[in-house]
Amino acid sequence: MRLKNKSSAKTAEARKKRLLSLLEQQGLNIYDSLDKGKFPQFVIPSRSVSNIVYDKKIRQYILGSASAIRSSRNMSQLRSYTQLAWLAFFVNRLVREGKSSTLRDIYYSSQAFSIDFEDQPESDNIIVDLEAVLTSPREEFHIFPEERSSVFGDLTIEYTVPGYEGKRMNLSDHPDGYLIGPSLSSAELVDTSAELVIAIEKGGLFTRFVEEKVHKKFKSIIVDTAGQAPRSTRNLLRRLNTEMGLPVVILADGDVYGEHIAMVIKSGSANAAHLRELTVPDAKWLGVWATDIEKYKLPTIPMTESDIKRIYDLQKDPRYQEGNWKKQLEVFLKLKRKAELEAFSKYGLTNITDKYLPAKLEESKSF
């Protein structure tokens, strides 16, 4: 049994305290400004493309030093300023009362306070603003996306959500896997017998892996990312890596999107450049590589024009300038064909777990 290394990680309780104090500080600033007849303002780190830079040291995208001021003095910003103040107020309630919300729920809740968002993208954007102001991911605000991904394997957790405090649960009890939702995200990770985390892009393969007892055969925790991994999933992967000391490997489709799913888990996305703790810098991309397509003689389909355009786009990304990442992009571009994870079915339903996975795990020890 591998026990959690408590000293290296902030506990859920500590994160909550930090957030509440940040919120109170913002509230006091606004309160004082109003009282003194000054226009209150928020300082928001700029998320414009020119302010997003790749930090090689911490191996993820970060925001530069530029920041924007959203001032209630500017009439055109008054509305969005008020929206941001409301969100801080609402998040404060959510966190204090231990309640959860979703992106969509936030959009609808605003109406009860005469805060009118034109549409959900507008409210989603304000949530990202608050993330940037407080440098905390929205999951800490108890705001979750509605996209779902799941986890399965021998991992014991302890809930912190109200009504379940202290209650423990093992994530191998239910073969469909466990939803990575608010309760799971805020739970403490207690212990595990696993020695590896396998993140897999597709729900179908996730079920196959459970059926094939991959968790036992490879002593692993299996995570279904359901496409591009949501932040809560990326955060869980990071915690499994840092708190439980488990290596993370990634299996995705054999195309440029699959390669980028792996990259985002490893080093984050430009969209979340204002956030930390969402990356697993040591995660390894097992496949399917472009070179695997030839090596394993996988059935392929031709790339679309947008696939090819995406390759050219990624070739400009600093993270794809060297090593295997660069090489695989080049081979994809040369092949102009792609293969899905299901392609292995051609050689039998269990081919991927019996042959490919062991081979790639072996190979991964060398990179």
Add this chain to the structure above:
Amino acid sequence: MSKEVFSQISPSEFFYRNRDLAGFSNPTRSLYTSVREFVENALDACDQKKILPDIHLSIKAVDTEKPDPKHYVLTVKDNGPGIDPEHIPLAFGTVLYGSKFGLKQARGMFGLGATMAILYGQITTNKPVTVKSCSDGKTLDEFVMLLDIQKNKPVILKHTTKEGSKTGLTVSIVLEGDYSKAGSKVRDYVYQTSLITPYASITFEDPSGEKFYYPRIVKEMPRPPTVIKPHPHGIDVETIRRMITDTHYQIPAIDNKMIDKVKKELGLKKNLSPKEILEKAQKRWSDISRPVRTVISVMSFLNIDFEGLKKIRIDDIDIANKTITYWDFGESQSHAIELDQDSPYYKQLASTVQGDTLLTFLTKRFQRVGPTTAEKFCEFAKFKSDKRIGSMTNEELVKLADALQKFEEFLAPDPSCLAPLGEEPLSKGIMKFFNPEFAAVWQRNASAYSGFPFVVEMGIAYGGDIPPNGLKVYRFANRIPLLYDEGSDVVLKIVNETEWSRYKIKGDPPLVIVSHICSTRIPYKTVGKENVADRPELERELKNALQYLARKLAVHMSRQGAADMAKKRANLYSKYVPLIAQFATELAGKKKEPNYNQLIRMGSEIEEQV
């Protein structure tokens, strides 16, 4: 000249056969056209005598129960100068009789339309026209007349005279019309006519008895146009031919006035025989005027006295064939007699008919042509400047007309023949009609196309009582509203090509544009005279006027925008600051809300400092 005989038709008959051309194609259009013709004649008559017009228009059904199309009585009454009773039968009973042959801006041309309306009424209902006129403020003459279409002559059914008190003319016809279809156009026409004639008061009583009254808005009449000679660039072969013919038709214009003139110059007290008159004339020949000499010459050839002279009309004097052709009213037939080349009067007649030298013709009959320009032109056109214009062959006339068009050294046309409404009356009319939040008008300087001078004046109005239904364009030409064929008009083209968003106008704005083109000849696209062609010179002037006005509107819109903005700011801060205070109080963990009133006030005022 040709000896062949052609069967002639009278002008009345010609118009009868071609009434579609003049806007009398169906009962709807005919009713509308008749209203226009009479109202425009009335306004023109008042304009000419500088009388502030008072126009009463009424349309009454003869039998209200009948369905349309049916017979209507159309009556137009004005307070103009009236018409001398002796001219009334000719003015209303013949086609092509009018006083508008000079070249100046007028609503109608040649007074054709009114007679056409009378003709149309007679054709469709077989009812006479009634004309009441008072031209001296004392007697009122009433004529009831029919038109003899074949002979182009009036047939007077009744003529009564009674005491009158005010000058004016009332014309009343019965015609077949369709008011249920023409009504909206007629009402639009009256409405728009009042807008472009703010110095007139117009009353319209429709068949249902409803009265539309448009009172006078301004008391000053615009400067009247002066009659001017044509510009050489605006001339074609036919016009030259007519101008030359005009010169020798000065001879047979023999009426009572002319005869009085002859008697006066010869010092005649009593009636003399033709021989005695000629003797008397011989003695005084050098003292008498040229027209009188010509009349004497004609008398000598026809061997008639003054009474005989009154009974004929000179139709042609053909110098080449030495014949004179005249129409005898008494016998109702044409005569031709030979001219005696040895007669001392032959030379007189010949020089009159052969007319002036080209040099004199150019300087006398055209505007802004002096002897120097005329000489230069003759050189350019390769004509001798002392050539008699009456002696020109057809080929030479064509050559002359062509050269007049091409010669570039003529001065620009004289705009004094134009009578734009003027900025002030136009602006007052717009204010009264639309009560807008903003209005601007502009009168451009005169310009010209193909020898015809023109002036563009334009007005723009925004907001106020104007409904927000999008842009509405009122088009006028020589103070006539243009209601049909809007789509292909040059003004509409210019308006539609304008990028209104550049002038801070968007959506369906409460916007009105009033465009008035004045010219001695409006370049209409069609005979219907409802849409103006896109001559580049005209297009440029319209565009300049519109851009100037649109820029003024944009300034207003910005100012208005700033005021709206301040109001909006005040609303926004009153709405949002209390909310911010509420949120901050809970976030900061306080019980009492901060005092934010000062901030709301500052928020409302801040933009003006920026």
